[in-house]
Amino acid sequence: MTTAVVVGSGPNGLAAALTLAAEGVRVRVVEASDVLGGGIRSSELTLPGLIHDECSGIHPLGPGSAFAERFDLAGAGLIWRWAPAEFSHPLDGGRGAVAVRSVAATAAGLDDGGRGWQRTFGPLAERFGAISQEFLQPVLHVPRHPLHLARFGAHAGLPGTLLARLLGSPDAQALFIGVAAHAFRPLNTLASSAIGVALTTAAHAFGWPVAEGGSAAIRDAVLVRAAEHGVEFETGRRVTSLDELGSPDLVMLDTAPAAAARIAGDRMPARVRRAYTRYRHGPGAFKVDYAVEGGIPWTHEASRSACTVHLGGTVAEIAAAERDVVAGRMPARPFVLVGQQYLADKTRSAGGVHPVYSYAHVPAGFTGDATEAITAQIERYAPGFRERIRGMHVRSTSDMSRHNENYVAGDIVSGANDPWQLVFRPRAALDPYATGIPGVYLCSAATPPGAGAHGMCGYNAARRALARL
Ligand SMILES: Cc1cc2nc3c(=O)[nH]c(=O)nc-3n(C[C@H](O)[C@H](O)[C@H](O)COP(=O)(O)OP(=O)(O)OC[C@H]3O[C@@H](n4cnc5c(N)ncnc54)[C@H](O)[C@@H]3O)c2cc1C
Structure with a gap:
């Protein structure tokens, strides 16, 4: 059976995990925080009973995305308001x-x-x-x-x-x-x-809808689907090297590009490492x-x-x-x-x-x-x-x-939206998700189509990974 490890459980990590698992891949998600969801978390930040979105709050590209439709998130309990x-x-x-x-x-x-x-x-x-x-x-x-x-x-x-x-x-x-x-x-x-x-x-x-109950409801709907496909989760573990992950067939990195370069170490080709470390926030x-x-x-x-x-x-x-x-x-x-x-x-x-x-x-x-x-x-x-x-x-x-270490220096949109990076993010390459290491992909909002809780970066990256398999 093909195996995959997804590093990070933001909307893109979760989308990648679900997309792979739905095609029969055995998937494990490893998350640094004690709570799953990255940019789709909500909690009582001020007073008891008041639900605040910790990161993303409004979802213009949520309801119509290919990811939400393919996995029928509405059928898994997600209600847009x-x-x-x-x-x-x-x-x-x-x-x-x-x-x-x-x-x-x-x-x-x-x-x-x-x-x-x-x-x-x-x-x-x-x-x-x-x-x-x-x-x-x-x-x-x-x-x-x-x-x-x-x-x-x-x-x-x-x-x-x-x-x-x-x-x-x-x-x-x-x-x-x-x-x-x-x-x-x-x-x-x-x-x-x-x-x-x-x-x-x-x-x-x-x-511009919101998710009933807070943006965490998007995470919860994806988790319902992930459970149906047997995705496993480990929280409270920050990955620092690919060597920690065993030898899965696929690794999907829901991280900033420079973090991906650090995690990959010497296994990443020098030209890709250079591009990732020069990526502008x-x-x-x-x-x-x-x-x-x-x-x-x-x-x-x-x-x-x-x-x-x-x-x-x-x-x-x-x-x-x-x-x-x-x-x-x-x-x-x-x-x-x-x-x-x-x-x-x-x-x-x-x-x-x-x-x-x-x-x-x-x-x-x-x-x-x-x-x-x-x-x-x-x-x-x-x-x-x-x-x-x-x-x-x-x-x-x-x-x-x-x-969330993906928000480098407080950059909540995962990279400067200058004309070059709007077109070529995270680097100029025919496959923007490929890291140059066979089987290892970047799937965070630093890849196309960019920031937002739509999950499309993870969905696209997983589809590329599946096509390569
Ligand atoms: C304040 C704020 C407001 C926003 N408003 C909106 C909005 O209204 N609408 C919208 O669509 N988007 C909004 N966004 C942007 C949106 O949240 C992000 O674009 C989206 O969450 C990116 O998803 P992601 O999966 O790429 O990464 P993230 O959601 O950042 O998740 C990455 C996950 O990976 C984990 N991780 C990172 N490194 C490691 C490691 N080494 N080992 C293990 N785990 C790791 C992190 O802990 C995190 O959980 C907002 C963001 C913020 C912060």
Whole structure:
């Protein structure tokens, strides 16, 4: 019987394990933490009864992914929930913009009637199923939908600030730039629109859902399927060398590239080791979870019903803040993402006290305390917020990498999303999952299609490994 060891149990490690096991491979997963799941964990971080997502919270690419469909995660107990609005962007003075599932309704709410928004995202949203099939795999492939991919690429290749200008009124521009900022990139650089275009289009096609009961419910559904296929687990064991793993036919590394090079040691060809150790990481995230009595009193009314709220002001302000963090400077007013998952999933609150999730973009390895900067950004758009705080949990960039060593210096997107690494991650190779060692593959979010709790990196890597077998 073919055997495999998967190192790491994040969404990609679990997806790889399940994909191999479903084809008859005997799989063992070894996880450094005492808890399985990596970026799909949830717990009572602030007060008893309040469920907070420790890492990933919102899942634009979860429901439609080939992995979720192939293994029928819904049938294994995973329930997706949607808030009334997908994401919003408050501006000073109670103004702002909001995106709902319908492109037309979103456009109608924008100051100029949203002609640019409709023209850009309408056609992409109609074809999102085909487009996402293309970008959820390595860039170097023969496309099944070349025209759709070309339309997507024409927008994705633009600088975020340029695409924002093409969208029209300042509220439309701000609404888009908040999503583009998920890339953790200077927003005036080539292809800094790519992640914003993908996620905005996903919002109009599938919405931005949360998992009922917390993101750990995604892990639990995968574990149900893994148990059906006999996958074995060992927690609390950090792998430092391939030699510790016996001699399985396959090894799948759900780790950062430099960690994979350390684990493989001399067995890794020098050119691959060089590429892995030179792999560039992005800036960091500083996370604060709050317990909030009665929720956040946003002045911009529509933000009270949006699952995700992007804070940071105008395009110019956010572009400047992102430029600063990439250059290693902490901005006074950082870009902040606020998650109000409880609006979609009532099981996460305790009476009138709700779990609020937030993180700021900060320089890689930032050693200061961004708690006040985050609270002040929320207070700026929701006066009275401070008085409603009943509990708080803070995770700095170093806490982040202690919690999960894949988040190098607090980089939660597993690698800089610069144009080169958007196309060739983790290195330029026909098979981006191959490590140059027969039977050993990298399957983390440092491989295509990149960050997110969709499991597609692990799924793709396992399929490549099976094809090679
Ligand atoms: C604060 C935060 C917010 C996020 N928000 C979102 C979001 O809203 N939506 C979204 O889709 N994504 C989000 N992400 C990103 C998402 O969580 C990651 O992209 C995803 O978890 C990556 O999955 P992975 O399997 O590659 O690695 P991880 O989830 O990082 O898991 C890697 C696992 O491997 C283990 N491991 C590492 N090295 C070893 C070793 N040597 N031996 C044994 N075990 C090892 C780690 O302990 C960990 O459990 C967020 C991440 C963070 C931190």
